[in-house]
Amino acid sequence: xxxxxxxxxxxxxxxxxxxxxxxxxxxxxxxxxxxxxxxxxxxxxxxxxxxxxxxxxxxxxxxxxxxxxxxxxxxxxxxxxxxxxxxxxxxxxxxxxxxxxxxxxxxxxxxxxxxxxxxxxxxxxxxxxxxxxxxxxxxxxxxxxxxxxxxxxxxxxxxxxxxxxxxxxxxxxxxxxxxxxxxxxxxxxxxxxxxxxxxxxxxxxxxxxxxxxxxxxxxxxxxxxxxxxxxxxxxxxxxxxxxxxxxxxxxxxxxxxxxxxxxxxxxxxxxxxxxxxxxxxxxxxxxxxxxxxxxxxxxxxxxxxxxxxxxxxxxxxxxxxxxxxxxxx
Ligand code: P6P
Numbered sequence: 602x603x604x605x606x607x608x609x610x611x612x613x614x615x616x617x618x619x620x621x622x623x624x625x626x627x628x629x630x631x632x633x634x635x636x637x638x639x640x641x642x643x644x645x646x647x648x649x650x651x652x653x654x655x656x657x658x659x660x661x662x663x664x665x666x667x668x669x670x671x672x673x674x675x676x677x678x679x680x681x682x683x684x685x686x687x688x689x690x691x692x693x694x695x696x697x698x699x700x701x702x703x704x705x706x707x708x709x710x711x712x713x714x715x716x717x718x719x720x721x722x723x724x725x726x727x728x729x730x731x732x733x734x735x736x737x738x739x740x741x742x743x744x745x746x747x748x749x750x751x752x753x754x755x756x757x758x759x760x761x762x763x764x765x766x767x768x769x770x771x772x773x774x775x776x777x778x779x780x781x782x783x784x785x786x787x788x789x790x791x792x793x794x795x796x797x798x799x800x801x802x803x804x805x806x807x808x809x810x811x812x813x814x815x816x817x818x819x820x821x822x823x824x825x826x827x828x829x830x831x832x833x834x835x836x837x838x839x840x841x842x843x844x845x846x847x848x849x850x851x852x853x854x855x856x857x858x859x860x861x862x863x864x865x866x867x868x869x870x871x872x873x874x875x876x877x878x879x880x881x882x883x884x885x886x887x888x889x890x891x892x893x894x895x896x897x898x899x900x901x902x903x904x905x906x907x908x909x910x911x912x913x914x915x916x917x918x919x920x921x922x923x924x925x926x927x928x929x930x
Contacts, residue, residue, distance in 0.1 A: 611798075614636075614640055614776060614795070621782075631714055632763070632764065635687070635692040638686040641686050645679075647768070647774040653675055675726060676723040676726040680698055680701070683722045684701075692716055693718050694706065694707050694714055697755055697876060704752050704907055724737070724877065728842075734772070734847045736768055737767060738767045740880040741762065741763055742763065755907055758900060759874075759901070760900050764781065767880065771847060775789070776789070777884060784884055784888040803853060804888055805890040806856035810837050811839070811858075812837045812920075814862070815861070816839070821866040822864050823864065860924070861912065872910060873909065874909045875904055878899055879900065882915060885915045889918065890915065891915075892914070895924065896928050
């Protein structure tokens with residue numbers, strides 16, 4: 602007797618997205634097709650990340666692998682795959698990638714849609730060579746006028762996000778997604794190439810027992826941050842992967858707090874607003890948590906440039922509020 606998956610009905614990501622479209626009277630199906638392109642990109646990257654170690658091994662003969670092909674860096678390859686899939690979907694009009702200095706405005710009117718996609722195709726890619734999990738992060742905005750899209754449509758507050766998500770390439774591959782009504786998690790079954798819902802309706806605990814910050818930067822922290830870290834380490838465990846998607850995934854599922862504060866070394870913080878801070882803040886808030894720069898809600902930020910950075914604290918509501926209290930003293 603074969604017990605498939607969890608025994609009960611298996612909900613694929615595709616089926617869930619279509620159900621969301623059917624529940625939204627004004628939906629045209631454009632977001633469904635855009636998310637299908639993102640889903641494809643994540644499946645492709647998931648398969649390449651698994652092979653990354655082997656390709657590198659094969660690539661030991663220098664830049665080319667044994668077939669003599671140029672072995673593209675995985676983050677460049679991921680960027681190409683996502684960019685091409687998003688363009689081909691015909692549902693995007695502006696693409697903002699961590700890998701590209703400038704915004705890409707889709708010129709071909711036949712391929713231009715009403716969505717802006719901001720994405721980091723492979724965040725934490727410096728961790729690939731040692732097998733630490735990495736991820737893809739994305740945010741989706743809708744433009745007012747898809748006839749004349751331009752960068753100003755992008756330099757708005759995170760409150761304009763209509764969807765955001767990430768895909769973690771770890772011991773298992775999981776897509777975490779919100780379209781504005783809660784957060785759901787889907788685990789990739791590589792045998793059938795489908796993301797299966799494994800974490801329905803994720804809700805964060807109001808307080809956790811883990812804090813996650815790079816204490817190697819402690820000497821650069823401002824006083825409120827130092828005071829917060831000094832007291833939280835008396836009561837919580839420390840966990841820091843150094844790969845945002847992994848640190849956020851643990852925080853989302855277990856609770857607690859993650860921070861990459863602005864400090865004397867990184868005056869504007871390290872993490873980028875449009876494709877790291879905003880998408881993760883959207884997800885954490887959708888799951889009942891809180892996202893703050895320390896002194897303001899992260900989603901209220903308005904970037905001046907597409908690669909602007911910000912300090913950020915994300916996590917359980919009470920933990921982030923406790924952090925904020927140190928900036929009010
Ligand atoms: P640090 C990875 O390089 C990254 O962009 C994020 O994924 C991660 O949270 C952060 O930087 C880690 O930075 O300075 O602690 O190594």
